[in-house]
Every structure is written in C-alpha cells, then in structure tokens.
Amino acid sequence: MSPLPATAETPDPASRRGQPKGADTIVCRELAKIYETRDGHNVLALASINLSIKDGEFLTVVGPSGCGKSTLLKVLGGLTEITRGEALLNGSPIVGPRRDIGVVFQSPTLLPWRTVLDNVMLPIHVLGLDRTEGEERARGLIEMVGLAGFEMKYPNELSGGMQQRVAISRALVHQPALLLMDEPFGALDALTREAMNTELQRIWMETRRTIFLITHSITEAVFLGDRVAVMTPRPGKLAEHIDVDLPRPRSLDIMTSPRFGELVTRIRGLLQTQGGLE
DSSP states (O other): OOOOOTTOOOOOHHHHTTSSOSOEEEEEEEEEEEEEOTTSOEEEEEEEEEEEEETTOEEEEEOOTTSSHHHHHHHHTTSSOOSEEEEEETTEEOOSOOTTEEEEOSSOOOOTTSOHHHHHTHHHHHHTOOHHHHHHHHHHHHHHTTOTTOTTOOGGGSOHHHHHHHHHHHHHTTOOSEEEEESTTTTSOHHHHHHHHHHHHHHHHHHOOEEEEEOSOHHHHHHHOSEEEEEOSSSBOEEEEEEOOOOSSOOGGGGGSHHHHHHHHHHHHHHHHTTOOO
16 A cells, blocks of 8 residues: 655645536535424424535534534435435435445444455445456455455454444445545544544545545544534534635644644634534
8 A cells, every 4th residue: 555645636626616627416405304202392403404515525524412413414325314405416316325325434333254355345245236346346445445465354353443444445345426424433542543534535535435524523624624514503504614725635744734723723613603612
C-alpha cells in the first residue's frame, strides 16, 4: 500500500461546487420523520430536511446527541420509512434497502466464522452477483486498505482498526453509489482513529464514492469532509452547511493550521448557539 503523495493532483469535489459538474447523488426535500412511542405519543425526530449531495462528494454531519443524525442515515439507507417529504438516490425514491448503498457502522459487525475475504465477499453472495468478478474486487479492496496477506485471517485475529478496514471493504465491494458511515471510528482509541481518518481519506480519493459520514468529533468532520452539515437539537434540522476549503490530500498536520482552527471554531460556535455542544 502506497499513500497518495502530498503533491497528487487529485480533483477535489469541494472545488467543483457551483459548477455544472456532477449530478446530485442524494436529494432530500422537506423530509420529516415521526416516531410513535409505546404510550402512543408522537416524537418528531426530523423536520423539513432539505439536502443535496453531489456525486463523489464527502459530506460529514455533526450535531448534538438525539438530534436525528442516525435517523437521517437510516432514512438514506432505506432502513426506516419517511413520514413526510422524499429522499432520492440518483433520482429514484429510497423506499427500502437497496443494492446501490453500502453501510458502515461503529461496530464492524464481522461474522466471526468467516475469513477476511469471505466477510468482504458477503454482499456478493447475498446479492447473487458474479463471484469471480466479486472476488477480484474483494481482493483489490483488501489490498487497497492495507490488509494484503490477511485474506485468510479471522476477525478475532485482527485489531479493531483492521476489523473496520474489512468492514469498509465489505461496504464497497458491490460498488455502491452511496456509502453511509455512522460513527465508524467512534470505538477506536485516539491514535488508531487518527490513522483511520487518513486511511479513509485515501480510500475515498481512490474510489471517489459519495460518502455521508456521521461523527461526534468536530475535528474529524472538518478533516474528512468537503462540507460539514450542522444539525440542530431535536427535531433535527440542518442549521448550516460549512464548506471545507482545505486542500487534499490532508495530513494530520493540517489540524494545526489557522484555517482548520477557524472552521472548527465556527462549527463549535454554531452548536453552542443551538445549546447542543457535545
């Protein structure tokens, strides 16, 4: 595995915004979600969500606990029904789980009786895709995430960071149009989390998948995102979108730059204003 050099001239989706390049992968219009509690009361989790995500864009989402971040991710993944409004993926309504969506959760949720290769191949088997092509992609992804030589290892033989790399490979193997990530590094220690941030950036720059990532970390959101969407306390709304005008590839040293600090401070101020700083 060789990381992209600092001088790599990789086009940045953030630099394309405002130009007629790239269609919207995701469009949400006046999206709302209401949950009914066991005692018959209604809880408004999401209210009037209007959102668009460009093809190949990396969108990160921050907000206070209970604001509906994970609910929004479940809606985009077809894992929960919309109460009002609509959510479209490449122009098609999201009304249930779809083949063109990949999901990575905080826990890798690997099957302990399957090897690394077999875990990555799971969507190929479940979706009935061509196994020869699927295995070729799986092996390529395993190599891309730095796990070449671990194909026949089992999850209990891997570290937490390695397990999450397998989970990311599994989510990408069927070539989804959208990759949803719900606190994917929240359970990792600080050093491993930083390493996985740089790794995920590299994977995204190589695959150019559209990514929607939820995080509680403002610095993680700024480091990874082309844009940071800031949500309000429940009922969750999108308070503001912050463009991250930092060059890529980003090294961890960029966190000490004045511009990085300005962006973090602005987002923290928004959360404090809303009374929802975590």
